[in-house]
Amino acid sequence: MITAEQxxxxxxxECVRPFQRILLAGCNECVTVCAAGGRKEVxxxxxxxxxxxxxxxxxxxxxxxxxxxxxxPEYVEELVAxxxxxxxxxxxxxxxxxxxxxxxxxxxPVFPAVNTKFMGxxxxxxxxxERCQGCGDCVLGLTGGVCPVARCSKQILNGPCGGxxxxxxxxxxxxxxxxxxxxxxxxxxxxxxxxxxxxxxKDWRSGRGGGPxxxxxxxxxx
Amino acid sequence: MKTDSILEKILASGQLAVxxxxxxxxxxxxxxxxxxxxxxxxYVDAVNVTDNQTAMVRMxxxxxxxxxxxxxxxxxxQMVTRDRNRLAxxxxxxxxxxxxxxxxxxxxxxxxxxxxxxMAANVHDIxxxxxxxxxxxxxxxxxxxxxxxxxxxxxxFVGAAANPFADPFELRVSRLAKxxxxxxxxxxTQCIYNIDKFEKWMEGVRERGLHEKVYIMAGITxxxxxxxxxxxxxxxxxxxxxxxxxxxxxxxxxxxxxxxGIKMCxxxxxxxxxxxxxxGFHIMxxxxxxxxxxxxxxxxxxxxxxx
Numbered sequence: 001m002i003t004a005e006q007x008x009x010x011x012x013x014e015c016v017r018p019f020q021r022i023l024l025a026g027c028n029e030c031v032t033v034c035a036a037g038g039r040k041e042v043x044x045x046x047x048x049x050x051x052x053x054x055x056x057x058x059x060x061x062x063x064x065x066x067x068x069x070x071x072x073p074e075y076v077e078e079l080v081a082x083x084x085x086x087x088x089x090x091x092x093x094x095x096x097x098x099x100x101x102x103x104x105x106x107x108x109p110v111f112p113a114v115n116t117k118f119m120g121x122x123x124x125x126x127x128x129x130e131r132c133q134g135c136g137d138c139v140l141g142l143t144g145g146v147c148p149v150a151r152c153s154k155q156i157l158n159g160p161c162g163g164x165x166x167x168x169x170x171x172x173x174x175x176x177x178x179x180x181x182x183x184x185x186x187x188x189x190x191x192x193x194x195x196x197x198x199x200x201x202k203d204w205r206s207g208r209g210g211g212p213x214x215x216x217x218x219x220x221x222x
Numbered sequence: 223m224k225t226d227s228i229l230e231k232i233l234a235s236g237q238l239a240v241x242x243x244x245x246x247x248x249x250x251x252x253x254x255x256x257x258x259x260x261x262x263x264x265y266v267d268a269v270n271v272t273d274n275q276t277a278m279v280r281m282x283x284x285x286x287x288x289x290x291x292x293x294x295x296x297x298x299x300q301m302v303t304r305d306r307n308r309l310a311x312x313x314x315x316x317x318x319x320x321x322x323x324x325x326x327x328x329x330x331x332x333x334x335x336x337x338x339x340x341m342a343a344n345v346h347d348i349x350x351x352x353x354x355x356x357x358x359x360x361x362x363x364x365x366x367x368x369x370x371x372x373x374x375x376x377x378x379f380v381g382a383a384a385n386p387f388a389d390p391f392e393l394r395v396s397r398l399a400k401x402x403x404x405x406x407x408x409x410x411t412q413c414i415y416n417i418d419k420f421e422k423w424m425e426g427v428r429e430r431g432l433h434e435k436v437y438i439m440a441g442i443t444x445x446x447x448x449x450x451x452x453x454x455x456x457x458x459x460x461x462x463x464x465x466x467x468x469x470x471x472x473x474x475x476x477x478x479x480x481x482x483g484i485k486m487c488x489x490x491x492x493x494x495x496x497x498x499x500x501x502g503f504h505i506m507x508x509x510x511x512x513x514x515x516x517x518x519x520x521x522x523x524x525x526x527x528x529x
Contacts, residue, residue, distance in 0.1 A: 154304070154330050154344065158351035158400050160393075161330050162385030162412055163459035170459035171333050183393050195393065198400055201308070201352040201367065 001030040001121075002094045003128045004037060004114040006045070012090070013052055015111045016060065019087040022049070024113070025079065025101065026066035027093035034128055036114050037092025039066040045092065045113065070097025076104050083108055119150075136206030136213065142199060144185030149202075151178035157199040224361065224407065227325040227379035228296050229268050231529045232502075233408060233437040238495065239502030240523055241298060241410065241439065242266040242514050244290065246281035252289050255281065259290045261511040265518050267526055268296040268325055270410070270504070274305060277337025284314055288321050298381070299323050302331025307347040308356065308367050315357060319376030327381040327410060328353040351404045354382050358405030380405065384438075385412035386423035387462035395426035402436045409436055410504040413443040413454075416462040417493055424499050433499030440494045443506045444513060445483035448472045484513060484520070491521040 006012075016022055024046050032038025046062045053060045063082055067075045070093035079089075079101065088109040091098040095116040102110040118130040133150040139157070140147055149155045153171040160179030163170025167180045186192050204210070223230055232239040242262050247254035262269050269290055273283040287297035299318050301311060318326070330350045334342045348356065348367075356367045357380045364375040382401045386394050398409065414420045420440070427433050445451045448471040455463035467486070474482045494500050503523070507513050518524050 153333050153335075154349070155346045156330060156349040158349050158397075160388065160390075160397070161350075161460075162383065162388045163333075164389045165459055166389055171335050177389070180390055183390055192396075196396055196399055196403070198351055198355070198403055201348045201356070204347070 001033050001119070002096070003034045003117045003120045004031050004094050005117060006036055006041065006092075006114050007112070009048065009052075012045070012049065012113055016049060016053075016088070016090060019060070019109075021061045021063070021086045021088075023063045023065065023079070023082050023086040023089045024049075025070065025089055025091045025093065025097075026064075027070040027091075027097050028066055028068050029071075029093075031093055031097075031114060032066075034122075035126075037094075042066050042092055045090075067093075067097075070094075071100050073100065073104065076100050079105065134207065135202070135204070137203065139199065139202075142194065142197070143182045144189060144191070144194075146178055146181040146185055148178050148182065151176070151181070157202065225324050225377045225379040228529055229298070229325050230379045230407065232267050232527055235527065237527050238500075238523065239268075239437070239439065240266045240518065240526070241268045241270055241502070241504045242511070243270040243272065243504070243506045243508075244286070244511065245272045245275055245508070246283065246286040248278065248280050250281070255286045255289045256293060258511050259293055259295050262514055263293065263295050265515045265524065265526065266505070268298040270298045270300055270327060270506075273300045273302045273329070273331065274337075275300075275332070277304065277332045277334045277339065279337075279339065284318050284321075284323075287318065287323050291322055296325065297323055299326040300329060301326060301353075302329045303346055303348055303350060303353055304331035304334065304344050307345050311348075311353070312356070312360065312366055315360065315376050315378065316372070316374075319378065324377060325379045325381070326357065327383065328357060328406075329383055350382060351400050354380055354401055354404040354406045362405070379407050381408045381410055382406040383412070384409045385460050386414075386420055387412055387416060388460040391419075391423075394423055395430060395432070398427060398432055398436075399430060402432055406436050408439060408501070410439045411441040412460060413441045413506065414490065414494065415454075415467050416464050417490060419462060420494075421497055424497050428499050433501075437501035438499055439502040439504045440491075440497075440500050441504045441506065442487055442491060442494075442517075443508060444487035444510065444517065445471060445479075446510060447476070447479045447483070450483075484517060487517055488520045491517070491523070 024042050026037050026042035042064050046064050069075045083105050090111050090113050092113045098112045119132040120128045120130045123129050130150050135149050153169050160177055164177040169175040169177045244258045271283045271286045283300050287299050290297040334344050357378050361377050364372050384398050451468045451471050454461045471479050
């Protein structure tokens, strides 16, 4: 999933300050799962903002809504009913959702309420970790199902570097060395011979190197 | 011979080669480079010039290499994948060779989080294995990494690093094999303090016959004090400083620790000379270059061969 974290309250208060009526829009997808911008977080943030401005003697009006998917024009259309009644939108979706709202409602200011972080997985309750950088040319088949692009601090494709210590990355003892994980996994699979196959330099055109990316499926495109 | 590198000539002759290191200054102070290099002149075969080591901004390795070359000393250009993409790296390699720099070391580099620009993007377009392959392809096939022909290929003698002490130990010979497969001509190892472990690694290297495909230069750094030894043990990633080393330094008075450090380093060199497959030494006397002549003398590594 795409993970996100709510922005600091101070920053949110300042971006809302010039407006009287706010539409606080959550998303029912990834940000709900990572507890950053779902229905529950929308409710909590709305209350916190109202309290803040009430205390300042400048009460604001906040309309709460949580869309099924903010990155999908079909659902973003649902904001039509509220959009003219507000001065600005504060979106709790990931960056994709924020941009979809901005694209559809051209004359309405839209602000992000969360910082979009990474594509990751849940390690345990309340902990998410990066797993994928969307490089567009997946190497997981060569690396035992552990991604060196996303999980090695130096994105080394022929690792590990000389800083791997007790299974941890030199950058942080909280981070597993991706190449230790790859080695362990190849060993478990009986595929250690694969380790010595040098992985060639990556063609980053499939990733950000080629500019903004797009998928066009002729069979589905209308 | 693949190149005109003096280092290649010495290694190919079967004599022990010795390199040392010079870290460029943190400012536009060419005399600082010259002062350090002068201390090493005539005592070692080539001087490694580090590339923004510990991820701190310094005078570029290439610029400092040129200054050193002008003094009649052979510079060894270090380059890391952290700060440049493959376009910038290849243009610097051609540029270096145009200035007569024909020996280099391909590294990934310390992560930016260790340096004074932790906010910088880390490039890592290619890794150190791919880097070695890129430079040997430039030399042997006369082609850029992108496939186009080079008009005047740089004939670099190509080195890489190996750290026998990083984890997991069991893959460290295989990792070396990857660099050999990529075409590395010589290896400079991480500083060796745990000689038993190094010997065990070399056993694995010899079992695979890798010492016959690549020249292995043993990394040596003299300890200045027990404080430095403790710092290296606890703070430097991938460094293996056994307790015995710390005990021995702690066992002598503070003012004698530097001398003890030199003595230990000379003993280590003597012992490592006996390890089959060791082709030379890389003496990294960090901010202590003036001690290199003494270490060389006491280790019986002088005079240096002439070509």
